[in-house]
Every structure is written in C-alpha cells, then in structure tokens.
Amino acid sequence: MVARTGPPSLSSCPRRTAGSSRGRTVYGRRRATVKAVIALALRGLTKGFDSKIAVFEVDLDVPAGSFFGLLGPNGAGKTTTLSMAVGLLRPDTGAAFVLGQDVWADPVEAKRRLGVLPDGVRLFDRLTGGELLAYTGLLRGMNPAEVDARARELLDVFDLVDAGRTLVVDYSAGMKKKIGLACALLHAPRLLVLDEPFEAVDPVAAALIRDILHRYVAGGGTVVFSSHVMELVEKLCSHVAIMSDGEIKTVGPLDEVRGGRSLEQVFVEVVGGRVATGHELSWL
C-alpha cells in the first residue's frame, strides 16, 4: 500500500509536461498559463489497491480544445486514472486540476466545469430517461425551466424520445451510454471525461455520439476519453496517450506519436504485446 502523503506542494514539484506543451514548465508561478491552456492536468497521481499499485506517478496535460484519447490494454489503469482525475477515487498521492481548479482541494468548483461518463457505474436507472436528466440537472442546482428545455433537446438529439416512459434499467447498452452522455452534457461543462464511451454501442449510436463530440470540441470544449479501439482513436483524436501497467508510456499529438506508422503498430510496440509469428497454433 502506498502511503498517502497528501498533495504535492505546488512549488516543490514542477513537473515535465507532456502533450502539445511538452518541455514547458506550467506549474508554480506560471499557474495562470495552466488555466488558459490546459483543460486537465494530472500531477503524480498514484493509487494502490491492497498490495498492487494500479496507477503510478501519472502526469498528464490535456490541452484545452483537444480531443484526447487515453489508450491502453485492459487493466492498464485507465479507469483508475480517470476516476482520480474527476474526483470519484481518492488518489494515494498526486493532484488533478480541471481548468486550473484542484479537484481534490476545491471539488465544487472543479466539478462544475466537468462532465463525466464513468464506465461500469450504474445510473439511477429506475427513472425514465427524461426523469434521469431532470434529476441530474436539479442535482447540479440548475434552474428547472432550463433543465426542462435542455433535457427535451438532449432526448431529441440522442434519439431517445421514442423510449418514452421506459425505465433506463430496461434500455439497451447503447441507449444507456447515450443517456449517460446526455447527463454529462446537461450542465454545459467545458471538459468532458468519458470512460469507454463507445463500448457496447452499435454503429449508428456510435456515429451519433462521434458527431456530437466533434461539434462539442469545435465549439471550444475539450474531450478526454479512454478506449482500446485504435481505428476510432485515429479517426477522432487530436492527441493521444498510451498507458500500460499503470504508467503513461507515450503521449503527444496524434501524428507525433504515430510518426508515420499506424497507431496499432505503435500501441503494440509500446505496450509490448506479442505478435503471432505463424508457428503457433499450427493445428488450427
């Protein structure tokens, strides 16, 4: 178990930053810069479960306005990292900043700017889609008239109007992702953190989600999402980070990381997976 030593002091650990601002110190005195440029900043995030370290010293800078893909094999620590970044899982050490607000020191301010679609987390699924949106809006302290208007529009855009009085628990997997995304968008956050938003989603719903996210980024929003579908990430993202064994292995703008190869090649190389040589399984 890694001892919890509290957040690192701001001046004592200026860290190398990655992504588009690689090599620039964006910490300490230049905090104003962080606010302007970096939508999500992670500093030395570490989390251990029992005796196993799930995430170790993760630093990450997600530039504002980017479409950021967090890649990694199963068990790489993506969900753990994102949970710590959005305030759902307390890190053993390290800090996370959403648009300059410390998630763990000032959660209210940070979470106001943040929309989250967690993976494997239940919704309040004994409500209908409309009720769930209304509930989420009111929980966020929004004005009821505004909640009504936005909820109707979101149901319409996400093609969930037909579901009517069906409870979310009876939705299909794709519909659940859509209503979850609608809940994350309802309060118009400036940063969206989506954990596996395309998992178990049919192609039609996936195309819809992709369009909406594209529009959101074009409008100045920032999207961070985790996935292990290379094609999707290549098509969508402006920046990627590859995670494995609880550490960030590579990070940067998509083209820089690819360096002329396919993302899949880079991924397998970085993660260190084996490639079939043709001699195994000869009996198949």
Added chain:
Amino acid sequence: MALSLDTAPVGRAPRAWDFVRLKLRLMRNGLRGQAWRIVALVLGVLFGSWWALAAAVGLGFSGTASAEAGFVVATFAGAAVTLGWTLIPLLFFGVDETLDPARFALLPVPRRILTRGMFAAALVGVPAMMTLLGTSGLAIAAGIRFGPIEAVVALVGVVAGLALGVVASRALTSAFAALLRSRKVRDLAAIVLALLASSIAPLQWVVMSAADYGSLDQALSVARILAWTPFAAPYVVPFDIGEGRWLAAAARVALTAATIALLARWWSRTIESAMLGTSSTPPARAVAGHAAGPVASLYSTVLRPLLSPTRFGAIVARESRYWWRDVRRRASLISILMASVVVPFALNFAYAGGELNGQGLGTTGFGFAVSIAGTMGGLLLANQFAFDGNAYAAHLLASVPGRLEVRARAVALTLVAGPIQIAVVVGMVAWSGRWEQLPTGLGMLATFFGGAVASAAILSVLAPYALPETTNPFAMNSGGASAKGLLAFVAILAAMAICAPMLVASAFLGSAYPWLILVIGIAYGGTVAWLGTLVAGAILDRRGPEVLMAVTPRR
C-alpha cells in the same frame, strides 16, 4: 475460468465426479486469501453441526416414545426437510450458484450427464451434509424401536428423502429461471416473497399455538395423510416394515422412486432454459411520451405540490420513488414494515398471556412496543448508500453537500414509511380500544424513528458495504459484509440509548400527560435526527469517495 473439466484427457466424456471436483475447487478458490470467508465458513459449519447434532439426538430419542408419537415425529420432520429443500432455494433464488448451469451452455456436455453432475455437486455442500446428519437421527430411532434392519431401511429412506428434496429444488429453480429472468416478473416475485418471508413469524405462532392446544390424535391424522405424500413417504417406510405392512412399504418406496424419477425428468427438460442464461432479454416496450416536462415527471403527483424543484426536492422525490421502484429496497421496506406490525402485536399477545382478550398493553409496555417499530423503520437507512450501488457517483460528481444528501434521504424515508407506521399505531390502539394511549404511542414512534434515523445515518456513512449485484432481491453477501451488517445492532443499541430518556418520561408522565409526550416526542426525535444527520453529513463530505468505493460491488 479454470475448469477442472479440461484436465480430463481429450475424448473422455465428463462424469458426475468431475462436477463434484469442480465444485470443491470453486469453493476452495473462493476461500483463498479471504480469511474472513474461512472464518464465516467455519462458523457456519460449527453452527450447522450443532443444530444438526441437536436434531439428530432429538429425533433419535423419538425412538423411545410411543409408536404413534414416533410416527408423527418422523412424518413431520421428513415433510419439513423436503418442503424446506423445495422452497428455500426458491425464496433465495440463486443462493448456491457455485455451479451455474448457464456456465455450461457452451461446453459439449450431454444433458443427462449435466443433470447427474449437478445433482452430485448439489449433495456436496454444507446444507446437504447437515440435513443428512440431522435426519440420520431417524435411523437411530428406528434402530431403537425395531432393530438393525429397520435402521438400515431408515438410513436409505433418509438419503432418498434428501435426494428428493435436492432434485425438487433444482427442478423448480430451473423451471422458474426463465420466468424470473424478466424484470417485471422478478419485481412481482420480490413482493410476494417478501410477504411470504415476513409471514413466517406469524405462521410460527399459529403452528405453536396449534401444538399447544392440539392433541396427538389430531397430529396423527395429519401425519397419516402426509405419510402418503412424497414429502414424508421415504421417512416412514421403516414403520411399515417394523409393523409388517409390506404392501404399504412397497407402495411408499414406489411413490418415492417415481417422484424422484419424474422430478429428474422435469429438471433435465428445464435445465436447458436455465442454461440460456441472461444473454438476451426481450426488447423494452416503449410507452407514449411525456405529457408533463421531464422535471415535473420526476415528482410523483402526490409529492409535486410539496416539493420544490431544487436539489433537496429532487433527491427526496427520487428516493421516495426508489423505495417502491427498486426491488431490493421494496423487499426490505416490506419486511421491516411487516416486522414493525408483527412485533408490537406479538408483545401485546405476550403481555396478555397468549389470550386474544384485546385488553392491550399497559402504557409503558405499549410505548416500548411502538418504540421497537419506530427503531426498525429508521434503521432502513443503515446501509442506505448500497441500495443504488455506485450510482451514488452521480451525487459525488454534482458535489451534493453531505448534510443535504443525508437529510433528503431521511425525509424521503419518513414520507414513505411514516404514514404506514402511524397507521400501525392507530390500528393497535383501535384494536385494544384504549384511545388514551394514542398520543403517547405516536410520541414514542416519533422519538425512536428519529433516534434510529440519526444512528443509521451515521452508520451508513461510516461503515457502508456493497450489496451483490444480482437479480435476487434477497441475496445478501456472506462473510465480511454480514460482519458489517452486524453493526446494525450497534445502531439499534445506540438509538435505544439516545431515546431512553423518552422511555423513562413516558413511563412516568405517559398516563398523566399523554399529549405532552406527543409534543416532546416529536421535538426530541426531530432534534436527534437533525443532529445525527448533521454529523453524518459532515462525515460524508469528507468520506464521499470512500463511501462510493465501499458500495461498489466487486466484479
């Protein structure tokens, strides 16, 4: 999944023995590195053996009683065992899913071998062993009464009876598996089962009072009929042999064998539907869209005028709906409310010397009975965050203040359970006709409900634990979770201690100033709940993510 089946050499068909080995392996792996599970298992085995031994000795001694009494004991014990084996798995559907038929769906195992293997595996387990140990007392009894041959026959009968019970339970659960897969049916079943489960206690009284007033002759006539049903038939064969009724013995053996064969056939038919697992559900039926806006539709018609569309109002509205819409909540709500009806009436009976004289209790006794009901009601909040699993994440992401959260939940429970509990108190008073007790009763109810809400709220943020994600609303975690569940008793004691002054006050002032007790009681309960939720809210503000992690089911 490491099936021990794949250790079998290629080409050999799996045998029933492989299933037994697989089950043992799964049980062992389940225990690996989980000290508390081992402790729970050992305690379970010790506790079970103690009861089984007691039963064996008791049944064994029935061999020294008169022939009629021995016959009655054997039939009733046998019928109880068979009935228990048949019904309990239905009540706790999926309790022993160590070997879930759905997991064999893709393996090329012939159905006949599958049923045989599942049967063998079902016999390997603590409940089956304990049943066998307990009922083997009947063999001792037969040995004492008649002789060694009858003892052996009785032993065979005991084993056959167990086999019958096991096959019946498996056949029924796999027959109901398809039905229980639909959410609507499951929700309905939950209500029925909750009512059934909570009516066990009253049923016990009926049986016990019948035992008090009934005579051996009446029991014997019931036993004679039972002995000709498959429930008890295998257990009474030694009596037939010992008393020379050879034809009857043969008939009962045939009855038992035929029942087992028929049930096995039925099981082997239905196991395929159970093997289909939960992979597909029929598409959800859409109903016409919103008449009202989304915000308005969140509030039920009753609550809409009472609650404002704010954070607090939204949580109260959602919580009060969830007490009915969520199966698990509804099950515990119904059980606890039933208990809070039954317990005061039981105390009433006890004080009245078991007679239904309708005199009711003295004021103190009545206040005590009502205070138990109130405590049980408030205690529904003891693990309140676990009901929704990790859906609580939504509250955390919206940074809902802890105090508001805890208070909204307490208010919602009060809105749902309060009217029912008040109706219970009014009903008790109406039944005894002592209307002067009503103000005291309501005052004590408010006090203890408030006290229990306070201690349960604090417990719910300090020691939450995950409930398993399952289709069975009655499923409980075994082992570690139930250790935390025991903390509920601490919460009860704490609530009782907090509210004890009111109990004293009602004892001294209840008769003279009943209305004063009502006013003070409401104020006292309200204040305690206010303070308790204040503390719980402050703790929740600090521990929100930890609470979320604790209620997230392990996958």
